[in-house]
Amino acid sequence: MIQIDKNDIAKRFMRYVQIDTQSDPRSGTHPSTKKQKDLSKILVDELKQMEITDAEMDVYGYVYATIPSNTEKNVPAICFCSHVDTAPDCSGANVKPILHENYDGEDIFLPEDKTQVLSPVVYPYLKTQIGGDIITASGKTLLGADDKSGVAAIMEAADYLMKHPEIKHGKIKILFTPDEEIGEGTAKLDMQKLGAQFGYTLDGGEAGSLEDETFSADGARIIINGVISHPGYAKNKLVNALKVGAEILHCLPTNEWAPEATEKKEGFVHPVRFEGIAERATLEFILRDFNDDKLKQHGERLKKIAEDVVNHYKGASVEFSIYEQYRNMKKILDKNPQVVVYAAEAINRAGLEVTTESIRGGTDGSRLSYMGLPCPNIFTGMHGIHSKLEWIGVNDMAKSAETIVHLCMIWEEKS
Ligand SMILES: [Zn+2]
Numbered sequence: 230m231i232q233i234d235k236n237d238i239a240k241r242f243m244r245y246v247q248i249d250t251q252s253d254p255r256s257g258t259h260p261s262t263k264k265q266k267d268l269s270k271i272l273v274d275e276l277k278q279m280e281i282t283d284a285e286m287d288v289y290g291y292v293y294a295t296i297p298s299n300t301e302k303n304v305p306a307i308c309f310c311s312h313v314d315t316a317p318d319c320s321g322a323n324v325k326p327i328l329h330e331n332y333d334g335e336d337i338f339l340p341e342d343k344t345q346v347l348s349p350v351v352y353p354y355l356k357t358q359i360g361g362d363i364i365t366a367s368g369k370t371l372l373g374a375d376d377k378s379g380v381a382a383i384m385e386a387a388d389y390l391m392k393h394p395e396i397k398h399g400k401i402k403i404l405f406t407p408d409e410e411i412g413e414g415t416a417k418l419d420m421q422k423l424g425a426q427f428g429y430t431l432d433g434g435e436a437g438s439l440e441d442e443t444f445s446a447d448g449a450r451i452i453i454n455g456v457i458s459h460p461g462y463a464k465n466k467l468v469n470a471l472k473v474g475a476e477i478l479h480c481l482p483t484n485e486w487a488p489e490a491t492e493k494k495e496g497f498v499h500p501v502r503f504e505g506i507a508e509r510a511t512l513e514f515i516l517r518d519f520n521d522d523k524l525k526q527h528g529e530r531l532k533k534i535a536e537d538v539v540n541h542y543k544g545a546s547v548e549f550s551i552y553e554q555y556r557n558m559k560k561i562l563d564k565n566p567q568v569v570v571y572a573a574e575a576i577n578r579a580g581l582e583v584t585t586e587s588i589r590g591g592t593d594g595s596r597l598s599y600m601g602l603p604c605p606n607i608f609t610g611m612h613g614i615h616s617k618l619e620w621i622g623v624n625d626m627a628k629s630a631e632t633i634v635h636l637c638m639i640w641e642e643k644s
Contacts (some may be wrong), residue, residue: 231579231634233385233627239362242381242626243326245271246366248372252314252408253323256397259417260290260314260407262523268313268380272405275384281403289417292405296390296398304644308425308602309386309633310593311379312409313430315371316615325367326623328623334359337620342368345617352612354435362623372619374611377429378626380405382609386633397453398637404428406593412554414593420600427568428604429636430594433611436625437581440563440606441569443595443604444496445524449514451477451535456544457508469544470510476502477512477538486527494519494587498527519557519587555591556590557597558605565603571643572605575635579628607632 248268253261260266269286274292284294290313298304317320329337334356339345345368349355352405355363366372383403401547404426406414409432433440455470478500484490491497496518502513514531518524532549539547562569573583594604610625 231389231631233630234563235362235623235627238381238385238627238630239328239364239623241384242378242621243252243328243364245377245380246324246326249322249324250314250373251317252411254317254411259413261411261413262314265314265407266290269405269407272313272380272384276387276403281386281387281391287419290407291418292403293422294387294403296387296401296403298398298400299394300397300399300641302399302641302644304641305426306400306424307400307637307640308402308404308423308428308604309383309431310406310428310597310604311383312376312406312414312593313380314407314410315373316375316410318367319371319617320617321371321373324370324373327365327367329363329365332358332361332363337363337365339368339617342617346619346631347613347618354612358622358624363620365620366617366621368617369620371614371616372621374609374619374621376409376609376611377431378609378611378621378629382431382626382629382633383631385627389630389634390637392575396408396634396638397641399641401637409593410589415600418600420602423602425602428591428594428597428602429572429633430597430604430606431609431629431633432592433595433606433608434629435584436608436610436622437576438584438586438608439569439572439576440517440586440588441591442557442559443557443591444517444519445521445557447516447524447528448552448554448589449516449528449531450550451512451514452548453505453510453512453539454546454548455508455510456542456614468542469507470505470545471507473539473542473545474505474510474512477535480534480538491526496520496523496527497628498531516551517589521556523570555595556599558595561598561603562605567643568603569605571630571636571639572607574637575632578635578639579631581628584588
């Protein structure tokens with residue numbers, strides 16, 4: 230019987246969310262914001278207090294730590310990972326977490342902005358938390374459950390393992406990354422130093438959810454070279470690159486192939502930036518699909534649309550390029566099925582039903598899987614992420630920590 234102290238994990242979580250760790254996509258540095266290290270430093274200190282002696286933060290803000298094996302068996306080294314940064318979409322400064330004890334199932338009005346109402350009508354999942362404790366922000370900021378709930382779950386599980394040496398496990402690696410929210414969570418990660426064979430990110434939603442599939446993702450760039458001429462004497466000569474770019478955008482379907490028109494397993498193409506001058510314009514796109522062949526077809530279809538438009542304009546030309554962003558982790562996980570199977574068993578042992586899900590996005594786990602660390606994503610209980618209505622149930626977060634402890638035991642048992 231694994232008994233995670235709910236008070237303890239709630240306090241731990243509330244301590245972490247009060248530290249501003251917002252990342253910044255425009256900074257160009259690693260970490261993108263220095264303040265992320267404020268939390269990482271605290272985590273190292275707390276790990277050391279647990280007598281995890283090798284805990285350290287590197288210059289880029291990554292935290293590495295090892296719980297040594299306490300078994301004679303040869304168990305693969307397992308990594309648990311979560312990100313310390315919060316999303317740039319919503320303020321993460323002066324977060325004031327509020328613990329709502331013994332939730333009664335009614336609307337929760339956030340005190341600093343009464344228009345922010347957490348309602349079971351919008352979040353039906355709230356009903357599963359009746360009688361339990363919920364943590365929200367105060368109305369002016371996000372909460373930061375994404376992903377400080379994952380950080381808290383890993384820290385709580387580490388503390389539990391250190392206090393219960395009778396629980397047998399192999400080598401456990403702890404990893405906290407900066408800059409996940411800006412797609413750079415693994416940019417400066419040292420895989421050698423990490424030294425793990427399999428991993429789990431703690432960065433998922435509802436209790437019991439296990440995500441083993443993400444999008445495959447490419448970026449595409451279309452550069453249009455127009456034909457420039459003095460506008461007073463431009464008749465039959467000038468081709469305005471901005472107008473050609475707008476025409477390409479106009480040719481994109483609106484009832485399919487777009488994020489606003491797709492769901493579940495459907496992929497899409499999505500323009501994210503359009504800039505330039507009359508002479509030359511650049512369009513940036515993101516391309517997403519669960520299937521790599523289909524992803525490739527999306528790129529070809531986009532290229533054809535661009536060329537067809539530009540070919541109508543004498544003297545204009547188009548440059549088309551595609552670059553890889555990340556790939557669906559499922560391809561890697563299918564080759565290492567035990568990683569997902571053990572996670573499902575751990576969730577069951579924590580008394581929960583497993584829901585396997587596909588993420589219409591990417592995680593650190595997608596990149597880690599292709600960097601040699603097969604890495605599905607496990608729930609932490611977070612909801613309403615990247616918004617002022619972000620919230621988490623304390624019971625769910627404790628179950629997440631419990632799942633980690635079970636996973637450590639299962640890897641030892643099966644080895
Ligand atoms: Zn996250």
